[in-house]
Amino acid sequence: MKSMKTLFLVTLLIMALTVTPSSASSSENEEPNSSLQGTSHFLNRKQYRISLTCDKYPKICHTKGSAGPDCCNNKCVNFTIDMFNCGRCGKKCSFPKICCEGKCVNPRSNKKHCGKCGNKCESRGSCVYGMCSYA
Numbered sequence: 001m002k003s004m005k006t007l008f009l010v011t012l013l014i015m016a017l018t019v020t021p022s023s024a025s026s027s028e029n030e031e032p033n034s035s036l037q038g039t040s041h042f043l044n045r046k047q048y049r050i051s052l053t054c055d056k057y058p059k060i061c062h063t064k065g066s067a068g069p070d071c072c073n074n075k076c077v078n079f080t081i082d083m084f085n086c087g088r089c090g091k092k093c094s095f096p097k098i099c100c101e102g103k104c105v106n107p108r109s110n111k112k113h114c115g116k117c118g119n120k121c122e123s124r125g126s127c128v129y130g131m132c133s134y135a
């Protein structure tokens, strides 16, 4: 009986170590529908920790390792560069556009984001196929 309990605690410890703050705050937003629910007080507390999602706790998106400061569908994102949440939740940039400074732009022709975000062509130039041209 005592060894069973030890095994249980070791398992919990491994689970606790596996849950890093970044995975808890960004990618892992699926709630595990756990059959272990209610088996122990400690486990419940751990599940509570997993369910610290940004919908309820927006501050977790400001922690180190977060994908960004903004929260969409319980996921931390960066509105500035997120292709699927560009400027706001659910605003998707469709190909060939990319998200720069919270706006969908075409890097093939955009003079401010020529080829990539922030690559600005001089005013006399133009952006041709993602390259600044001064011809």
Ligand SMILES: *[C@@H]1O[C@H](CO)[C@@H](O)[C@H](O)[C@H]1NC(C)=O
Pocket: 033
């Ligand atoms: C998840 O849990 C709820 C409530 O206990 C239950 O109604 C539901 O069927 C479960 N879903 C899955 C996928 O196990």
Ligand SMILES: *[C@@H]1O[C@H](CO)[C@@H](O)[C@H](O)[C@H]1NC(C)=O
Pocket: 066, 067, 068, 069, 078, 080, 081
């Ligand atoms: C969001 O993305 C921009 C552009 O890469 C970056 O400068 C900024 O630091 C990011 N913000 C956070 C909180 O990660």
